[in-house]
Amino acid sequence: MPNQDPDKRITNFDEVALGYDKEAATLEAKRCLQCKNPLCVQGCPVGIDIPEFIKEIASEDFEGALAKLKEKNSLPAICGRVCPQEDQCEKLCIVGKKNEPVGIGRLERFVADYHKNSVVKKASLGEKKVAVVGSGPAGLACASELLKRGYQVTIFEAFHKPGGVLMYGIPEFRLPKNIVEQEINQLVEMGAEIKTNVVIGQTITVIELLERGYEAVFIGSGAGLPYFLNIPGENLNGVYSANEFLTRANLMKAYLYPKWETPLRVGDNVAVVGAGNVAMDAARTAKRLGAKKVSIVYRRSEKEMPARQEEVLHAREEGIEMNLLTNPVSIEGNDGGWVNGLKCIKMELGEPDDSGRRRPKPIKGSEYMLEVDTVIMAIGQGPNPIIPRSTKELTISKRGNIEVDSKTGQTSIEGVFAGGDVVTGAATVIQAMGAGKKCAESIDKYIKNN
Amino acid sequence: MNTIVLKEVLSPSIKKYVIDNPDIAAKAEAGQFVILRIHEKGERIPLTIADFNRENGTVTIIFQEVGNTTKRLGKLEVGDKILDFVGPLGVPTTPPEGKNYVCIGGGVGIAPIYPEAKALHKQGKQVKGILGGRSKEVLFYEEEMGKVCDELHIATDDGSVGHKGFVTDILKELITDDSVQIDGVIAVGPLPMMKAVCDITKEFNIPTTVSLNSLMVDGTGMCGGCRVTIGNEVKFACIDGPSFDGLKVDFDEQMRRLRMYREEEQKVTGCQCGGEC
Numbered sequence: 001m002p003n004q005d006p007d008k009r010i011t012n013f014d015e016v017a018l019g020y021d022k023e024a025a026t027l028e029a030k031r032c033l034q035c036k037n038p039l040c041v042q043g044c045p046v047g048i049d050i051p052e053f054i055k056e057i058a059s060e061d062f063e064g065a066l067a068k069l070k071e072k073n074s075l076p077a078i079c080g081r082v083c084p085q086e087d088q089c090e091k092l093c094i095v096g097k098k099n100e101p102v103g104i105g106r107l108e109r110f111v112a113d114y115h116k117n118s119v120v121k122k123a124s125l126g127e128k129k130v131a132v133v134g135s136g137p138a139g140l141a142c143a144s145e146l147l148k149r150g151y152q153v154t155i156f157e158a159f160h161k162p163g164g165v166l167m168y169g170i171p172e173f174r175l176p177k178n179i180v181e182q183e184i185n186q187l188v189e190m191g192a193e194i195k196t197n198v199v200i201g202q203t204i205t206v207i208e209l210l211e212r213g214y215e216a217v218f219i220g221s222g223a224g225l226p227y228f229l230n231i232p233g234e235n236l237n238g239v240y241s242a243n244e245f246l247t248r249a250n251l252m253k254a255y256l257y258p259k260w261e262t263p264l265r266v267g268d269n270v271a272v273v274g275a276g277n278v279a280m281d282a283a284r285t286a287k288r289l290g291a292k293k294v295s296i297v298y299r300r301s302e303k304e305m306p307a308r309q310e311e312v313l314h315a316r317e318e319g320i321e322m323n324l325l326t327n328p329v330s331i332e333g334n335d336g337g338w339v340n341g342l343k344c345i346k347m348e349l350g351e352p353d354d355s356g357r358r359r360p361k362p363i364k365g366s367e368y369m370l371e372v373d374t375v376i377m378a379i380g381q382g383p384n385p386i387i388p389r390s391t392k393e394l395t396i397s398k399r400g401n402i403e404v405d406s407k408t409g410q411t412s413i414e415g416v417f418a419g420g421d422v423v424t425g426a427a428t429v430i431q432a433m434g435a436g437k438k439c440a441e442s443i444d445k446y447i448k449n450n
Numbered sequence: 451m452n453t454i455v456l457k458e459v460l461s462p463s464i465k466k467y468v469i470d471n472p473d474i475a476a477k478a479e480a481g482q483f484v485i486l487r488i489h490e491k492g493e494r495i496p497l498t499i500a501d502f503n504r505e506n507g508t509v510t511i512i513f514q515e516v517g518n519t520t521k522r523l524g525k526l527e528v529g530d531k532i533l534d535f536v537g538p539l540g541v542p543t544t545p546p547e548g549k550n551y552v553c554i555g556g557g558v559g560i561a562p563i564y565p566e567a568k569a570l571h572k573q574g575k576q577v578k579g580i581l582g583g584r585s586k587e588v589l590f591y592e593e594e595m596g597k598v599c600d601e602l603h604i605a606t607d608d609g610s611v612g613h614k615g616f617v618t619d620i621l622k623e624l625i626t627d628d629s630v631q632i633d634g635v636i637a638v639g640p641l642p643m644m645k646a647v648c649d650i651t652k653e654f655n656i657p658t659t660v661s662l663n664s665l666m667v668d669g670t671g672m673c674g675g676c677r678v679t680i681g682n683e684v685k686f687a688c689i690d691g692p693s694f695d696g697l698k699v700d701f702d703e704q705m706r707r708l709r710m711y712r713e714e715e716q717k718v719t720g721c722q723c724g725g726e727c
């Protein structure tokens with residue numbers, strides 16, 4: 001797939017991957033062997049009928065391809081862009097045993113983009129109402145499935161804009177916001193009502209939603225609580241969580257300050273701690289915002305980096321430095337309390353740990369100083385605590401996640417279901433969507449049986 | 451919803467709006483706040499809920515025009531709508547145990563101290579109020595505070611009204627007056643004032659609650675920009691506060707963190723356009 005040239009793209013926020021055109025898509029689709037027993041489908045968390053939709057592309061019936069996709073996935077334009085395909089569908093593709101696997105995600109993206117302006121019909125809705133908390137992928141997928149099943153759906157969103165991480169976290173150059181907006185508008189056209197600026201647990205509680213006549217509630221409030229390392233210097237000026245950095249940049253458009261009124265200080269030398277998608281996004285955003293040097297600091301090796309391969313590759317192309325097997329020890333500051341260095345120690349890999357990855361161990365005496373003026377922490381996040389704290393009836397795990405019945409997604413409260421990052425901890429867009437969809441099916445059953 | 455139903459100019463730079471939002475009015479408690487945004491390109495800023503009326507479905511905010519957003523906010527009129535208005539955020543204040551309280555409001559901090567004093571007064575506690583400010587012009591709410599305090603003291607830097615000097619001078623007198631024991635102090639105002647209050651109450655070991663005005667973006671625990679150090683722990687002011695045990699707050703760190711965007715902010719306010727350009 002063609003990409004924007006690295007030298008050029010670090011000066012803009014336009015999408016990096018340019019997507020297939022009709023010819024390229026049809027050509028790629030013809031590489032699919034149309035397996036009788038398609039392994040790729042097993043790798044897709046929502047079980048898209050991959051050979052079928054690809055067959056429609058090969059025969060240039062793009063309409064038919066979209067219909068096939070939408071049977072299982074209500075947000076194909078998004079998943080085609082951000083799914084970690086190399087760990088999911090494409091990992092199992094038979095063609096990939098000897099050659100490049102079929103570009104399933106890219107084809108998915110092509111079909112969705114080809115139909116950008118397709119009109120959706122308003123679903124015919126019955127009397128019963130369901131409340132959806134959070135408008136990230138979990139909430140959107142749940143709402144979409146409920147609408148299809150004829151329920152009135154109200155989505156409550158804490159922020160002033162719906163979309164969750166798709167809107168405030170993942171940057172424009174990877175997932176253009178007009179695509180997210182389009183997908184959300186389609187839901188609204190189908191009949192969803194979206195109430196922004198409502199924090200469930202503060203403005204209205206979960207129990208009050210049930211009392212207000214919603215037959216069931218779905219909680220998809222995400223994993224929005226940023227972790228810090230608890231090392232000295234973390235509260236110095238110039239230390240951000242990736243969430244704060246990305247929210248200021250993406251949602252609040254700080255790169256247009258002061259026309260857009262939210263400020264952001266990027267600095268000249270930026271260290272980003274962590275090596276997941278969030279870390280790559282923060283690093284590449286900092287670069288685009290004018291940082292001269294941006295370095296990833298990660299305590300394991302390249303092999304263990306949790307980010308999508310493509311993002312790591314793109315980051316390297318854009319000149320992001322990788323300090324691997326390196327762990328931060330402390331953040332140093334000047335007299336004014338501003339960051340002026342990140343003290344690191346070199347690591348080596350030891351025995352495998354619980355996750356099967358080799359455990360990194362510090363190498364004695366190998367401390368050194370990275371001269372930076374900004375540090376961005378991207379080391380993971382936990383479930384947002386507002387709903388757990390305000391809903392005593394909910395059973396919560398030790399790590400703060402909402403506990404659910406693994407079959408139905410129901411929580412410890414009857415009629416209240418949950419899914420996505422708030423249940424699993426930080427995971428993926430498509431997993432959150434899968435959970436939202438599954439809960440919609442359970443909600444349908446639950447209401448029908450009541 | 452979110453329409454300004456009443457506007458009062460309390461002092462040249464301090465304004466009060468009563469805003470219609472029944473959901474927030476139904477839930478608000480002393481110590482909580484809202485986050486608002488006034489136009490599509492605007493930033494999100496937190497303001498304390500200075501009062502609420504559950505029957506009318508309104509909440510009151512009182513703000514000082516200090517920079518771009520608050521200046522723009524101050525230009526709105528009755529009938530205008532606030533684009534985004536979300537709350538109530540944060541946890542309500544839990545005052546220290548006891549019967550006798552001193553409530554101190556400094557500058558625009560008088561706005562948030564009023565609902566605290568009112569709540570204590572409603573519970574039948576003894577409340578002594580101290581209001582402080584630069585001069586007579588910047589004080590407000592003397593009458594409202596008078597109604598919910600058993601005694602009300604005033605201090606101004608220039609002596610234009612009340613005691614000439616600091617609120618802490620009066621606090622010290624109240625503490626050293628042996629006739630009543632003070633069980634708890636609640637103080638809201640500029641950080642240096644809250645710090646000075648806590649330096650005194652620490653000496654006399656009086657439980658003290660303060661309200662911190664850290665930088666915020668979302669107000670829901672998502673960004674961590676509002677972090678504060680309390681004792682040896684890092685807390686998020688928006689979901690763990692904004693009220694905290696004043697005797698444990700690292701005030702110096704807070705003062706420093708509030709300066710994070712000083713340079714950028716001055717680029718905007720420095721041009722004298724009030725953010726129009």
Ligand SMILES: Cc1cc2nc3c(=O)[nH]c(=O)nc-3n(C[C@H](O)[C@H](O)[C@H](O)COP(=O)(O)OP(=O)(O)OC[C@H]3O[C@@H](n4cnc5c(N)ncnc54)[C@H](O)[C@@H]3O)c2cc1C
Pocket residue numbers: 082083084133134135136137138139156157158159162163164165166169170171198199200201220221222223224246277278281308384386387419420421422426427428429430432670
């Ligand atoms: C920077 C970044 C990059 C990522 N990149 C990828 C990627 O490339 N590929 C991939 O598959 N995954 C990626 N992920 C992970 C993926 O985005 C998440 O797993 C997914 O968004 C989880 O969806 P969710 O619906 O559970 O939660 P979220 O997307 O977090 O949405 C939760 C929503 O609920 C709202 N909310 C929270 N509490 C309340 C409340 N009390 N009341 C009302 N609303 C509330 C929030 O404001 C938010 O809008 C990335 C994550 C981040 C942060």
Ligand SMILES: Cc1cc2nc3c(=O)[nH]c(=O)nc-3n(C[C@H](O)[C@H](O)[C@H](O)COP(=O)(O)OP(=O)(O)OC[C@H]3O[C@@H](n4cnc5c(N)ncnc54)[C@H](O)[C@@H]3O)c2cc1C
Pocket residue numbers: 483493494495496497498499512513514515516517518519520521558561562662663664665666667692708709711712715716719
């Ligand atoms: C919980 C809480 C309650 C508050 N209650 C009140 C109140 O009742 N009345 C009142 O007048 N003020 C209150 N404040 C402070 C108020 O939010 C700031 O004065 C306002 O954000 C300034 O914005 P500005 O653009 O006008 O000024 P700027 O010129 O941008 O900033 C001036 C100073 O205000 C602070 N500030 C700027 N942006 C923010 C932000 N997003 N969040 C927090 N602080 C910021 C910084 O210290 C900054 O240096 C409260 C703050 C918090 C956190």
Ligand code: SF4
Pocket residue numbers: 043044045046047048050073079080083085088089090104105108430
């Ligand atoms: S949704 Fe994701 S995993 Fe499923 S087919 Fe599409 S790209 Fe692959």
Ligand code: SF4
Pocket residue numbers: 031032033034035038039040041050051092093094095102104
């Ligand atoms: S495994 Fe690969 S070749 Fe086989 S059907 Fe799936 S995409 Fe086509």
Ligand code: FES
Pocket residue numbers: 665666667668669670671672673674675676677686687688689
């Ligand atoms: S304001 Fe973002 S976590 Fe508190």
Ligand SMILES: [Mg+2]
Pocket residue numbers: 493517518519715
């Ligand atoms: Mg401002």
